[in-house]
Amino acid sequence: MPVARPVAAVAAVIALSLGVAACGASADDGGSGSGAGAAAARSGYPVKIENCGTSQVFDKAPSRVVVMNGASVAEVSTLLALRLGDKVVANQQSYGMSEFPGRAEAIKKLPTGGVKQNAAFDIPRESMIGLRPDLVLSTTSYGFDAKNGFATRDELKNVGARTYISPQGCHDENSKLTIEDSYRLLRDMGRIFHVSDRAEKIIAASRKHIADIASKVKGKKKPKVMMLFTNMSMGSNDFSSVVAKGIYNDILGKAGAVNVFADASKTSFADLSKEKVAATDVDALVVIAYQDPNPAAYAEKLFKEFPQWPAAKNHTYVTVSDSIYLSPDNDLAVERIAKKLHPDAF
Template sequence: MPMNRPAAAALAAALCLLTAGCGSSSGDDKASDTTTEAAASKTGYPVTLTNCGRTETFKKAPSRVVVMNGASVAEVSALLSLGLKDKIVANQQTYGASEVPGRAAEIKALPTGDIKQNDAFDIPREAMLGLRPDLVLSTTSYGYDEKNGFATRDQLKQVGANSYVSPQGCDQDTSKMTIADSYQLLRDMGKVFGVSDKAEKLIADSEKNIAAVAAKVKNEKKPNVMVLFSNMSMGGNDFSSVVAQGIYNDILAKAGGANAFENASTTSFADLSKEKVAATSIDALVVIGYNDPNPAAYAQKLLKEFPQWPAAKNKTYVTLSDSMYLGPSNDLAVQKIATMLHPAAR
């Protein structure tokens, strides 16, 4: 079932942006290199983050948080996993599904601020300032681009609001993203909101779960996996939402798989012809549903379209959503993919 046009357009716009990027990443200019410094006081504040070359100082825990769209649920999921939903006054993120039980419903129940998104599929400047935020979260620096009608980080600072760009989002190029960046997001939010102990517990649990899975599949043959978004078109070819680089590859590796199209592009996504896809031996499919109510139907359609694939002959596929992207639940994606690829290693 195709997703609604606004949702598809929003993700397509964001992912095309990430695919194009803004040049190669540098170690000094990434949110993943965020450094945190907390003054020694009983409250733990002030807390200072260096984020995308900017200094953001928090005198207390934020209480009016606005989460921008970004075709992501990384930021809102991080807040919810840390027990901070009461701090959110407006959330624009949703995948419509989640591997975390109850997470999708929890996100749906959050306030939206009654915002009408602009043509760039996010919160326009005046509406943002009207929300009176004390912290704004954006997946990439795109969310603060004045050319797109958004409030800049300087404009937010002028009204007393801190701002944050998630790991690997400073240059809008997520092709180097890994699971470690999900942990950095949790760690930063833990420090900003004074819940570092909870953040570190979540990180430790995830690391433990992933390590257990990786150990089981360590000596197994790595099947060729095709990862793509369901019912999504972002380019000129039939398959323009196929994953090439990014956190997806780290998740696949931990699960004992390999990206069949890793070499098809140096950016996050490849734009492939039907002929290229047909000529590649695919052992398994990972279909990511973004506000798609039935990604399994899309997966089954692909398997019928390419009966020569080993994946089609064995009906080997899994559908996922938020666990395959930046966020607090990557361990669930690792577990589900490993179970699909290596049933004997459960």
């Protein structure tokens, strides 16, 4: 979920992008129903996806999927939500926790391919080629950059693998992500694996859930929220993992809150000094845990450091993990935040 590269590498691969279009084949006009065109129509293939300047054509559903790290769980969570875990031969994504029951455990059970990550916290070129993938998923373009020690999209194409960069990840910056991009990722995977019906059911249920919550908090006073990743550094100042823009703000808005630091940066994260943070009224904290088993402790630490905040005086904070970023479970983040900030509405 972040963008910078933990602590400079792992925490930065959270961004994404793309443009998508799927097209099915038309049936053979021969009338027999047994031609190649008719067979293609029945199978739903070929499927064509326009992704970050490349055309990815799928003649059948991938069966050897590799999921790169990207400091995200968006891609692997989407596959699991669509019941496609059996297609994964190597997964490098893990948040260690999840708002979705059983998700963290399901991710942990997936094969890792025996990969040893490189200095950029992901699958090195040689290991990737050796996995013999037919589809490689990356959160951003970073995962296919040769200078980072990774196999390029062209190299993977030469060994028969299709590649996919998630929504808004073409330029390795996720400041324009919204909940709609989570739905786009679901739809793309639905098309690629010919399970669009499953994707649409998840999307419809999510839309309804979010709409129901938004209606309950409509008209309520919106708390000013500071959102940040726990114990993570992505810049030069004390608070470099404070969220400024991206899907986080879309989720906050649906939950009846506003990001107090939304204008502090043009990119996803604001690199703030301690003085700036101290001088800002914060009504509530949203603490995002990435590989942190105790995010609540981080919230308590901040309250002791900034006792003047309304959030500290009222002890108001929410902890979240994977549902706050690109995810099939954004509705859970909306619900969790809304219930904490507007308990009287539920």
